């Protein structure tokens with residue numbers, strides 16, 4: 262097989278983006294001006310497609326903590342958590358997560374991706390049963406796949422479909438693992454966690470929730486959707502990432518089961534990779550402190566989310582869900598989505614263009630995600646750009662007709 266044969270499938274994916282004038286995968290943030298602005302293509306651009314929900318990447322406390330840690334402990338750990346890569350900061354952050362959640366057990370991994378992989382690969386054996394939400398993130402699917410467990414998906418956010426699948430398993434449902442997320446990052450919809458958890462528990466299954474997009478954003482104390490759903494004392498494993506509201510790089514897993522600490526002895530994504538840098542750990546710790554002590558950040562995020570949601574609705578755009586910090590505009594054709602995305606960029610607004618298969622249930626999404634650091638003036642500028650490019654759903658319909666959709 263030639264090298265071009267090996268890359269044929271990837272070349273085809275690139276080809277399918279042919280109608281996209283600026284290829285989303287090639288966007289470079291040439292200069293980062295703030296959590297909500299960058300220079301892209303020589304133009305100052307408002308960012309409404311990041312995961313910087315609390316806007317803490319430029320927070321003075323976060324920057325000072327990261328800078329001090331780097332100067333005191335060096336730029337990298339040069340080793341795994343199992344060898345020379347566990348510094349005092351890693352242990353302190355694990356204690357902080359355990360205390361914040363009121364659980365005996367917390368572990369930190371080098372990314373959110375590795376957290377899910379690390380948990381799933383270690384607790385699942387070939388033949389184990391897993392039932393996961395069909396919209397689960399790639400790393401949840403990957404963790405299940407690599408573990409060799411038998412996994413199947415229940416219909417997105419549908420407790421009755423979960424019940425049906427567990428019932429069909431008969432005795433094997435006991436000890437199965439049910440997995441859901443809190444806030445889903447593509448459509449911006451939230452899981453009915455109390456109902457899903459109740460069904461899992463009724464059948465004696467374990468319940469795991471990935472709060473990657475909901476930690477710091479939901480719950481009275483910012484613990485996530487498990488907190489707002491009132492199931493913190495029932496959920497077995499909660500995972501999350503530092504790469505969104507925590508403004509850093511890394512991931513965490515907390516559990517009410519103290520045995521989870523044993524993952525350190527058998528989780529390959531924990532053992533066979535370098536630990537997060539001192540600066541990443543210190544930044545995440547400072548951001549965690551901000552979540553604990555500055556609820557006004559969350560309030561501002563929600564005010565921004567409401568303003569953008571209401572504004573887009575008023576312009577006639579079709580939105581994928583109710584108000585959340587992720588507001589996805591549905592566009593019925595790939596070409597229409599690509600066109601709107603390009604035109605927004607020309608107007609100085611960067612959103613995420615999401616195409617199938619990453620866009621569930623629709624041809625394309627323009628994913629807008631809010632930050633506490635957006636000003637109302639920026640939200641209004643984003644709305645003005647949407648008004649210019651789209652004239653609401655009408656322009657999209659025109660784009661679709663042109664594309665023969």
Ligand code: PMP
Pocket residue numbers: 372373374375377398400442446471473474502503504511512
């Ligand atoms: N879980 C979910 C639900 C995610 O959306 C993501 C990242 N987009 C991850 C895990 C992985 O997190 P990280 O970027 O820290 O690897």
